[in-house]
Each structure stands twice: as C-alpha cells, then as structure tokens.
Amino acid sequence: MQQNPGIELRVAGQADVDAAAELFRGYLDFYEVEVTDPDRPRAFLAERIAKDESLVLLADAPGVGTVGFAQVYRAFSSLSMDTAWVLNDLYVAPEGRRTGAGRALLREVLRRAREAGVTGVQLETAYDNKVAQGLYEGRASYARSSTSTSTNSGETFPGRRRVDGVRRREGE
Known part of the structure; x- marks a missing residue:
C-alpha cells in the first residue's frame, strides 16, 4: 500500500513491535506522558x-526508515447503531515530518474504514495540537464545537478531543 510518493505503509505485526514501540514512546513524550515503567509502551x-x-x-520514508505510526x-456508534473506528494515535517522528507520512497514514486509515464499511472514524488529538487539527481538517469531513472534534468517512457524528490520563511532568 502506498499513498504518497516515497512513503511506504504497512500493517504492524509482531516483528514490528520494537519499531512501533520506539515511535509510541516518542508520541508519549510529545504529549508529556510520564512513563514510570520503560517497558510498558512496548508491552x-x-x-x-x-x-x-x-x-x-x-x-x-526513503533513506530515513520507519518514521510514523x-x-x-x-468502537460502536450509538447514534448510527453501527461500527465506528477511533484513530486514537497518530505520530510522526521529527526526522519524518514534512515527508507526507502523517497525511499518508491518515488517508490509509480512512481508506480502510471505507473499505470495512464502518460508520465513521473519530479523530482525537489534544486541544493545542494545531498541526494535527490542520491535518484532520484538510482530509475529511469535520465537525467542530467548542468541546468536541470528530471526523469520519461518510457521516459526521459527535466525538471529542482528549488528553485523558495524561499527567504533566513536574514543573510544567
């Protein structure tokens, strides 16, 4: 599967856990999540x-390696009484930014959602993550209110942006 020239996408399997975990740790750092057990993200x-x-x-990304996940x-949507998806995590490491990796990942998620026939894809990000919000706004139907953000591959339904469970590091 290829969405952007040069960006190759793949479904992660057990052989990819270490690469995915490295990106996941970067994602957690980006959101300032304090991880007390260094093995927990991989597990x-x-x-x-x-x-x-x-x-x-x-x-x-060519010449760089695995740069995003x-x-x-x-999930389920009570309003449509059907299956929905939640794009809970999307992250591109600094060395992979501006390569189209994030856009390619989002497009692939939406393509797969349409293919699977799900009602919609709820996109979640932090209120202050303007880059992700811009990416989401530019790629799908989008509904916004002061407390919620959602998008989907067909029908718009309520969602939310959240940073539940995130503990800010000491002094921040």
Whole structure:
C-alpha cells in the first residue's frame, strides 16, 4: 500500500513491535506522558497487536526508515447503531515530518474504514495540537464545537478531543 510518493505503509505485526514501540514512546513524550515503567509502551503495543485489539499502521520514508505510526481502535456508534473506528494515535517522528507520512497514514486509515464499511472514524488529538487539527481538517469531513472534534468517512457524528490520563511532568 502506498499513498504518497516515497512513503511506504504497512500493517504492524509482531516483528514490528520494537519499531512501533520506539515511535509510541516518542508520541508519549510529545504529549508529556510520564512513563514510570520503560517497558510498558512496548508491552502495551505488543498486547494490542497480538490480541488484534487495534490496527497499527507504520510509515517508512526513503533513506530515513520507519518514521510514523497510527493506532486505530474499533468502537460502536450509538447514534448510527453501527461500527465506528477511533484513530486514537497518530505520530510522526521529527526526522519524518514534512515527508507526507502523517497525511499518508491518515488517508490509509480512512481508506480502510471505507473499505470495512464502518460508520465513521473519530479523530482525537489534544486541544493545542494545531498541526494535527490542520491535518484532520484538510482530509475529511469535520465537525467542530467548542468541546468536541470528530471526523469520519461518510457521516459526521459527535466525538471529542482528549488528553485523558495524561499527567504533566513536574514543573510544567
């Protein structure tokens, strides 16, 4: 699967857990999540992949390597009484930014959602992550209110941006 010239995307399997975990740690750092157990991010991703509880996509940039990941969870929409997806995590490492990796990951998630026939894809990001908000606004139908943001591959339904469970580091 290829969405942007030069960016190669793949579904992460057990062989990709270390690469995905490195990006996941970067994602957690970006959101200032304090991780007390350094092995926890890898274990968390390994478990999601092994149990097929999430779809993890990886993006490779030529000459740089694996630079981005997206993690999608299956959910349900009460309003449509159907299956929905939550794009909970999308991250591109600094060396992979401006390569189109984030855009390619988002497009692939939306393509797969349409292919799977899900009602929509809820996109979540922090209120202050203007880069992600711009990416999401530019790539899908988008509904905004003062407290929620969502998008989907067909029908708009309520969602939310959140940083639940995030502890700010001391002094920040």
